[in-house]
Amino acid sequence: MNILGRDIPDYIEGYGEVKHYNGYLAGKGEKSKREIKFRNTLPGDEKLHEDLEELLNKLPLRDEMVVSFHHHLRNGDYVLNMVMDSIAKRGYKDITIAASSIFPCHKGLVKYIEEGVVTGIYAAYISGPVAEAISAGKLAKPAVMHTHGGRARVMESGDLAIDIAFIAAPTSDDYGNINGVEGQSACGALGYAHTDAETAGVTVAITDNLVEYPNPIIEIDQTKIDYVLKVDAIGDPNGIVSGTTQITKNPIGLKIAKLTADFIKDSGYLKDGMSFQTGAGGISLAVADEMKNIMKKDDIKGSFASGGITGYIVDMYKEGLFKSLLDVQCFDLAAIQSAKENPGHITMSASMYANADNKGAVVNKLDVVILGATEMDTDFNVNVTTGSNGTIMGGSGGHSDTAAGSKLCIIVSQLANSRISVLKDRINTVTTPGETVDILVTERGIAINPKRTDLIEKFKDSHLPIRTIEELRDMAVAMTGKPRDIEYDDKIVAVVEYRDGSVVDVVRKRK
Amino acid sequence: MNILGRDIPDYIEGYGEVKHYNGYLAGKGEKSKREIKFRNTLPGDEKLHEDLEELLNKLPLRDEMVVSFHHHLRNGDYVLNMVMDSIAKRGYKDITIAASSIFPCHKGLVKYIEEGVVTGIYAAYISGPVAEAISAGKLAKPAVMHTHGGRARVMESGDLAIDIAFIAAPTSDDYGNINGVEGQSACGALGYAHTDAETAGVTVAITDNLVEYPNPIIEIDQTKIDYVLKVDAIGDPNGIVSGTTQITKNPIGLKIAKLTADFIKDSGYLKDGMSFQTGAGGISLAVADEMKNIMKKDDIKGSFASGGITGYIVDMYKEGLFKSLLDVQCFDLAAIQSAKENPGHITMSASMYANADNKGAVVNKLDVVILGATEMDTDFNVNVTTGSNGTIMGGSGGHSDTAAGSKLCIIVSQLANSRISVLKDRINTVTTPGETVDILVTERGIAINPKRTDLIEKFKDSHLPIRTIEELRDMAVAMTGKPRDIEYDDKIVAVVEYRDGSVVDVVRKRK
Structure with a gap:
């Protein structure tokens, strides 16, 4: 049992020795960035190729290699499938894929998992058929599910050494100066691709928009790219980003957003210089909308908004409510346009965004973050x-x-939603340790983490519906009944790595 | 004797084994970026200090450490002296200084060299009292004189591991996001500081313009900076940049510039998409001016201009004669202003500019460069x-x-100038091997390197005064007489490292 009460062995077959989670600041200390071996490019050397097979002939392909991909093309990505199809055809086996995220469009991987072409997966997010295949125990080794910052950490530290990085590049010149804000497959910031480019032995930029050298907007530069491959299309624009992200229309969601904004206002954190992050979910966006109204009304100027950026956050920037946007990925077309045009819209690497093992990530400077949950326990x-x-x-x-x-x-x-409560005595998986979570806001009340005695004191006479988390749980149980426990097999199908590389939980195969 | 006919031992005391120069492309192959050890910065950790002594108390100071500085504040720099004075006061010895360049304002170092506080120096350029002290044999170990790209190479490869980098930062926030384009000590691009920040175990940004987080213009980001030190002044604006760089008024210089521009025009390299670099010397700027006129007249649109950027080059960019400026350092106020304001004015690291041991430097994409010479031989x-x-x-x-x-x-x-000829049978030091030099333009004629048979063919019926280099030498000797050879001691006071780390020449103590 680790300190979160999760049953984690000291050694996991196919993963190795486990470093047990020991608190969110336990990773403080001496760190290292691994040695990188590569070949230099000298005057006269060319990088540009127009044929994938011809390029693959030049790459150091081998069984057991580690290849990486980023997910900025989201559910419209063609690159991972294109490359893996060719690698699979060549008969290589036991490949580990380090993809920052895996989406339903990558369903072609399931076959390669079943055939043993792919036996390892590292990702920060997996949904769709590949997630189901992993849960069903089809992947030979447990998938490693790190955080966005943790991905930069595993690559920089050498916990995972990338042999070849394949980087979807919406725009590139012939020497590998790339950006994500232009071209038919524009996706905005390329935050998750930086560490791949910096640490892989060989890096290939794959583009469908080749421009004259030098590309005038450079997010990742030529010194990190070995080859440029020109193809017809790197993605399906319809799957890359939604045209616009949308505020929830659900009245319960809107109520939660209003409560959240009121809580932030009364917490004392909503003041000049505040920094803020929220995701692209419907309730999160509704919170941003409420915040916008309060900030405008009370003439509050924030410092920065970070994270995945949406049009709602861009609007707040344009209205002067935030001085800067620190952007690791764009969620919609308005964000992409802004990343290209607005000088205060700064793209950043995932390491700068969130890596615990560098000299200081942006998340360390964050005042308020709004996050979602599938499940939460009373800790x-x-x-x-x-x-x-x-x-x-x-x-x-x-x-x-x-x-x-x-x-x-x-x-x-x-x-509670569809007879399922978010609050449970025991959740299926711990992703984020409770010691780093301060508040739960639901339509039935707001719970403050008992360790935040300062906030409990501040809200003791609040007009807001402050409840203990146990009270909220009891309300939920009254609505939905006690949830049935899911029965699991012993087989570990995924390891949930905390940002410092410790293991916070494992996912087991369902019975 | 190396292949350039220079007498270089296989081993140099205080330097080590010599890798002999073996041609400008001999460094092709497998390379590595060294492992970097550092401490991480977690939520709650602060970086800002306002007292140098208090900060130095926290740093891993020791005898024999390697400390680095950049030269973007040029002859107005306060930072190197400020830091070295405090380190010397603490009694440390045998320190190696890796300063991208050393100027007359660093004359305080001479005392530390004499006292054995500083026993090693790495630099790409040294002028003034420190240069004289080295030539006089006062530095315990031979100075290592690398190129701008070579400096990035020695640090990245680990040929020289920087313990602590002290980075003069004209503008910084409290978390170490820095730029050089704003503040009382603005100097423009910070190209030479990138590798220090990326590879040093500990990095300190020293600023006299602390701005709110996040600094909206970030050239080097927070993930590479351990500490920020706020001081009253990092430099003397009068020494940092000249107000404006100036075209030569010397009619001989102007004649050379005209011949040069005519030669470039007739060479075939002056065409749409051409890339170009020239320094800030009076003749070089006159060449740029001539080029501007030809490009405007013939409606030629270049690709990029690179290197140290001057107002003349900015004007050419503004007139649409170059699409982009790739800028490693700014030479005047117009360049600094442009680096801040013009989207096509792109700052770059010294590694991106010129490192032979990365995946492709900007110099590899350069068509035409105009350079100066103190001496040149017939090779x-x-x-x-x-x-x-x-x-x-x-x-x-x-x-x-x-x-x-x-x-x-x-x-x-x-x-020939003041009875000294630029052309000699034997030059004092080889900095740049002749196989990489194509043309010499003087007021008395133009010599083409015999290996450029293509150009010799192209110019065989030219109206331009094409001469052999021997003819030019003979003209010079006729004007100045045979130069006297300088007598040297055996002691090696400096090692001239080629960009690939091989030794191209050594400088000996004068008798």
Whole structure:
């Protein structure tokens, strides 16, 4: 049992020795960035190729290699499938894929998992057929589910050494200066691709928009790219981003958002210089909308908004409510446009965003973050990795990173929905440790983590519906009944790595 | 004797084994970036200090440490002296200083060299009292004089591991996001500081312009900075940059510039998409001015101009003659202003600019570079390291890097000046190997390197005064007489490292 009460062995077959989670600041100390071996590019050397097969002939492909991909093309990505199809055809086996996230469009991987072409997966988020295949125990080794910052950490430290990085590049010149804000497959910031480019032995930029040298907007530069491959299309624009992200229309969601904004206002954190992050979920966006109104009314100027950026946050920037946007990925077209045009819209690497093992990530400077939850327990531990049925359907992304870094971490969730309660005595998986979560806001009340005695004191006479988390749980149980425990097999199908590389939980195969 | 005919031992006391120069492309192969050890910065950790002594108490100071500085504050820099005075007061010895360049304002170092506080120096350019002290044999170990790109290489490879980097930062926030384009000590691009920040175990940003987090213009980001030190002044604005750089008024210089521009025009390299670099010397700027006129008249649109950027080059960018400026350092106020304001004015690291051991430097994409020479021999080898009296008075800077990368490397120089000829049978020091130099343009004629048979063919019926280099030498000798050879001691006072880390020459103590 680790300190969160999760049953984790000291050694996991196919993963190795376990470093047990020991608190969110336990990773303080001496760190290292691993040695990187590569070949230099000298005057006269060319990088540009127009044929994938011809390029693959030049790469050091081998069994057991580790290849990486980023997920900025989201559910419209063609690159992972394109590359893995060719690698599989060549007969290589036992490949580990380090993809920052895996989406339903990557369903072609399931076959390669079943055939032993792919036997290892590292990702911060997995949804769709690949998640189901992993949960069903089809992947030979347990999947490693790290955080967004943790991905930068595993690559920089050498916990996972990338042999070849394949980087989808919406725009590139012939020498590998790339950006994500232009071209038919524009996706905005390329935050998750930086560490791949910096640490892989060989890096290939794959683009469908080749521009004259030098590309005038450079997010990742030529010194980190070995080859440029020009293809017809790297993704399906319809799957890359939604046209616009949407505020929830659900009145329960809107109520939660209003309560959340009121709580933030009364908490004392909503003041000049405040920094803020929220995701692209409907309730989170509704919180941003409420915040916007309060900030405008009370003439409050924030410092920065970070994270995945949406049009709502861009609007707040344009209205002067935030001085800067620190952007690791864009969720909609307005965000992409802004990343290209607005000088205060700064793209950043995932390491700068959220890595616990560098000289200081942006999340460390975050005041308030709004996050979601699939499940939560009365210790404020949050699950965003598995569904209430025990199957993988997500992952931390930046959840654990922002919870750890922020001064006020608020989980917003409907307390009960379709007869399922978010609050349980025991959750299927711990993604984010409760010690880093401060508040749960539901439509039936707001619970403050008991360790935040300062906030409990501040809200003791509040007009807001402050409840203990046990009270909220009891309300939920009264509505939904006691949830049935899911029965699991012993087989570990995924390891949930905390941002410092310790193991916070494991996912087991369902019976 | 190395392949350039220079007498270099296989082992140099205080330097080590010598890798002999073996051609400008001999460094092709497998390379590595060294492992970096550091301490991480977690939520709650602060970086800001306001007292140098208090900060130094926290740093891992020790005898024999390697400390680094950049030279973007040029002859107005306060930071190197400020830090070294405090370190010397604490009694540390045998320190190696890796300063990208050393100027007359660093004369305080001479005392520390004499006292054994400083026993090693790495720099790309050294002028003034420190250069004289080194030439006089006062430094315990030979100074290592690398190129601008070579400096990035030695640090990345670990040939020189920096213990502590002290980075003058014209603007910084409290978490170490820094830029050089704002503040009372604005100097423009911070190209030479990137590798220090990326590779040093501990990095300190020293600023006199502390701004709110996040600094909206970030050239080097917070993930590479351990501490921020706020001081009253990091430099003297009068010494940091000249107000404006100036075209030569000397009619001989103007004649050379005109010949050079005519040569470039007739060479075929002056066409749409051409890339170009020139320094801040009076003749070089006159060449740029001539080029501007030709490009405007013939409606030629270049690709990029690189290197140290001046107002003349900014004007060409503004007139649409270059699409982008790739800028490693700014030479005047117009360049600094442009680096801040113009989206196509892109700052770059010295590694991106010129490092031979990464995945491709900007110099590799350069068509035409205009460079100077103190001396040149009939093999086209160039000396910009020592004066005609044999004393150190400069160094490669980007000279060897751009010569190696460019398709057309032109040396512009007055053939004879004050009874001293630029052309000699034997030069005091080889900085840049002749195989990378294509053309010498003087007021008495233009010499083409015999290896450029293509250009010799192209110019065989030219109206331009094409001469052999021997003819030019003979003209010079007729004007100045045979130069006297300088007598040297056996003691090696400096090692001239080529960009790939091989030794191209050594500087000996004068008798």
